[in-house]
Amino acid sequence: MCSLIKKYNVSGPRYTSYPTVPYxxxxxxxxxxxxxxxxxxxxxxxxxxxxxxxxxxxxxxxxxxxxxxxxxxxxxxxxxxxxxxxxxxxxxxxxxxxxxxxxxxxxxxxxxxxxxxxxxxxxxxxxxxxxxxxxxxxxxxxxxxxxxxxxxxxxxxxxxxxxxxxxxxxxxxxxxxxxxxxxxxxxxxxxxxxxxxxxxxxxxxxxxxxxxxxxxxxxxxxxxxxxxxxxxxxxxxxxxxxxxxxxxxxxxxxxxxxxxxxxxxxxxxxxxxxxxxxxxxxxxxxxxxxxxxxxxxxxxxxxxxxxxxxxxxxxxxxxxxxxxGASSISDSWYSFAQNVKSIEEYKHLVNNNIIPIYRGHILTKEDQVIRKHILNLMCTYQTSWGYDNMSFNDVDTVLENLKEMHLDNLVLISENKLEVTEKGKPFIRNICMAFDVHLHRKAPETKLFSMTI
Missing domain, CATH: 3.80.30.20 (tm_1862 like domain)
Structure with a gap:
């Protein structure tokens, strides 16, 4: 287990949302x-x-x-x-x-x-x-x-x-x-x-x-x-x-x-x-x-x-x-929106009849599909891309990202399906990261997240 901790203890999101806020x-x-x-x-x-x-x-x-x-x-x-x-x-x-x-x-x-x-x-x-x-x-x-x-x-x-x-x-x-x-x-x-x-x-x-x-x-x-x-x-x-x-x-x-x-x-x-x-x-x-x-x-x-x-x-x-409230994030499933963080600015905008959001993200179709996969993993420890509504272009890349975890017996991969093993549950953040195409397309230049372990 110690060798796995050293291997997988990296900076990574907690996935209360996908895409994560920095992306x-x-x-x-x-x-x-x-x-x-x-x-x-x-x-x-x-x-x-x-x-x-x-x-x-x-x-x-x-x-x-x-x-x-x-x-x-x-x-x-x-x-x-x-x-x-x-x-x-x-x-x-x-x-x-x-x-x-x-x-x-x-x-x-x-x-x-x-x-x-x-x-x-x-x-x-x-x-x-x-x-x-x-x-x-x-x-x-x-x-x-x-x-x-x-x-x-x-x-x-x-x-x-x-x-x-x-x-x-x-x-x-x-x-x-x-x-x-x-x-x-x-x-x-x-x-x-x-x-x-x-x-x-x-x-x-x-x-x-x-x-x-x-x-x-x-x-x-x-x-x-x-x-x-x-x-x-x-x-x-x-x-x-x-x-x-x-x-x-x-x-x-x-x-x-x-x-x-x-x-x-x-x-x-x-x-x-x-x-x-x-x-x-x-x-x-x-x-x-x-x-x-x-x-x-x-x-x-x-x-x-x-x-x-x-x-x-x-x-x-x-x-x-x-x-x-100040800093709150809303989720329509199709988009995210975050309120301003300053309490004074929050009050100013609301009192001028303006919904006080300052940033957000409109989810693409790909975002919505990958979000479902990460939700499945977080909530049920398994997911499948064998259906049209769960398929996405980067499946092969994700499987490549999962190869080491498969060899380490953290996940089981069968045709169009992934299951997290008991051994893999402590590494669920790392497993979800394999699906995070935004993270892999643009690796952060500075530290954004806490360590996964």
């Missing part, structure tokens, strides 16, 4: 083209499956140095109401383009720290959204909660407007690691908010755990998983720390590369952690995700309905996902 053709993109694909996707999907809504709430009171998300650090809570007013106005701009009332199937509050906002303001936000929308059948609403500031009032307010899933960022329970990543939160805090959520009636509680953090050892990972076992969250994200110190504003220059586990140590943390999770009752769900058999993510995997988008793995698929 968007922004020159061929326009707001008019985006709105056209948006309207078409809405017409095709709203009455059948509904749409998804992601709302980015960017404020945090302090900087967590492991985080690469777009955020604004402040302790001034007078920013809440003006920001929510702007998000609701942005939603109004979108609903004016739709031919009927949107049916929201999935809604997720991400950040930043959504629980930076008061319970009253979060409730006002959701009630404002549903003044111009309705809940689709089988809807699932979720939010990211910080264990240190999520209160009973937060949980109750969001439960009252339809939320049944919450995810808490745990990362690691070791105090040395917590201090390094500037995220000190005792186990008792996580226990408290987990138990309150259950008491209120939340049906899916998730914990996020990270391996490969600065000063983190294998024993730290095992200790965190055993503590997690005590609380038994319904699902877990157990994912690799993405060391991207070249990105602005993430605080990762606060520790040295030598403070991080080696790639071999990091892979051992993952492999041993995965074994321990299986022993305590969790099944692997796609890349980096685990769930108990009663959770909707597990059910979706078993029924072949698992989906992946900018929100990560989801239990149901919608063709259209609208992103609201």
């Amino acid at each position: 968007w053709n922004i020159d061929a993109f326009s707001g008019v083209k985006w709105e056209t694909t948006l309207v078409n996707s809405f017409k095709e999907s709203n009455s059948k499956e509904g749409i998804s809504l992601y709302i980015h709430l960017p404020f945090c009171e302090s900087m967590c140095t492991f985080c690469g998300c777009h955020k604004r650090i402040t302790k001034k809570h007078n920013v809440e109401e003006p920001y929510i007013d702007t998000v609701l106005k942005e939603w109004d701009l979108y609903t004016q383009l739709f031919s009927e009332k949107p049916k929201i199937k999935e809604l997720h509050l991400g950040g930043g720290t959504p629980t930076f906002f008061s319970p009253e303001n979060l409730k006002r936000l959701i009630e404002g959204i549903f003044r111009k929308a309705e809940k689709a059948e089988g809807y699932e609403f979720s939010f990211e909660g910080h264990p240190n500031n999520t209160t009973r009032e937060h949980l109750q307010a969001l439960y009252d407007v339809g939320f049944r899933r919450v995810s808490y960022g745990v990362q690691d329970y070791n105090e040395t690691v917590q201090k390094a990543i500037h995220r000190v939160q005792p186990f008792k805090n996580v226990k408290n908010v987990t138990e309150i959520a259950r008491e209120i009636g939340y049906t899916s509680i998730g914990h996020d755990i990270i391996f490969g953090l600065p000063h983190q050892t294998l024993d730290h990972v095992k200790e965190t998983i055993l503590k997690t076992k005590e609380l038994r969250p319904d699902r877990l994200a157990f994912y690799s720390y993405a060391h991207v110190p070249w990105l602005k504003g993430n605080g990762q220059r606060g520790y040295k590369d030598s403070d991080l586990p080696t790639p071999e140590e990091k892979r051992e943390q993952y492999e041993e952690g995965k074994k321990l999770l299986a022993q305590v009752g969790y099944s692997e769900i796609g890349m980096d995700h685990f769930a108990l058999s009663k959770d909707s993510l597990y059910t979706a995997m078993k029924s072949g309905k698992l989906h992946r988008n900018f929100m990560g793995y989801t239990a149901s698929k919608t063709k259209l996902m609208v992103g609201l």
Whole structure:
């Protein structure tokens, strides 16, 4: 395994989208083209499956140095109401383009720290959204909660407007690691908010755990998983720390590369952690995700309905996902569009009745086909190009890219079909990279992505 780690530990995307953002053709993109694909996707999907809504709430009171998300650090809570007013106005701009009332199937509050906002303001936000929308059948609403500031009032307010899933960022329970990543939160805090959520009636509680953090050892990972076992969250994200110190504003220059586990140590943390999770009752769900058999993510995997988008793995698929808030990304299936990142510019554009996108990508037919292959691999660990709608010109090149992985028994290739072996699952990002024709046609000149292992 060590030799495989050295061989395949390269910089690569996590494939929450295809094409990945650095390969968007922004020159061929326009707001008019985006709105056209948006309207078409809405017409095709709203009455059948509904749409998804992601709302980015960017404020945090302090900087967590492991985080690469777009955020604004402040302790001034007078920013809440003006920001929510702007998000609701942005939603109004979108609903004016739709031919009927949107049916929201999935809604997720991400950040930043959504629980930076008061319970009253979060409730006002959701009630404002549903003044111009309705809940689709089988809807699932979720939010990211910080264990240190999520209160009973937060949980109750969001439960009252339809939320049944919450995810808490745990990362690691070791105090040395917590201090390094500037995220000190005792186990008792996580226990408290987990138990309150259950008491209120939340049906899916998730914990996020990270391996490969600065000063983190294998024993730290095992200790965190055993503590997690005590609380038994319904699902877990157990994912690799993405060391991207070249990105602005993430605080990762606060520790040295030598403070991080080696790639071999990091892979051992993952492999041993995965074994321990299986022993305590969790099944692997796609890349980096685990769930108990009663959770909707597990059910979706078993029924072949698992989906992946900018929100990560989801239990149901919608063709259209609208992103609201500064830096949010929307996905019409035929195109991507990203909002401006500056909160001030975001407010300025929205308040002048302009949907605040600044870049995007219109997917070609080839993009759409390869996107399906990468989704298949990420969600089912197999794909096939034996059908006309799944065929593309560069199949031979992809097979050539996969040759070494086939020899290493990471994939099985038969006529027009690829299956990822158990041995190959930890290398799923590398396998998807073999299909990424944009990446191979124009290799990046500078480092764009975190390491795959």
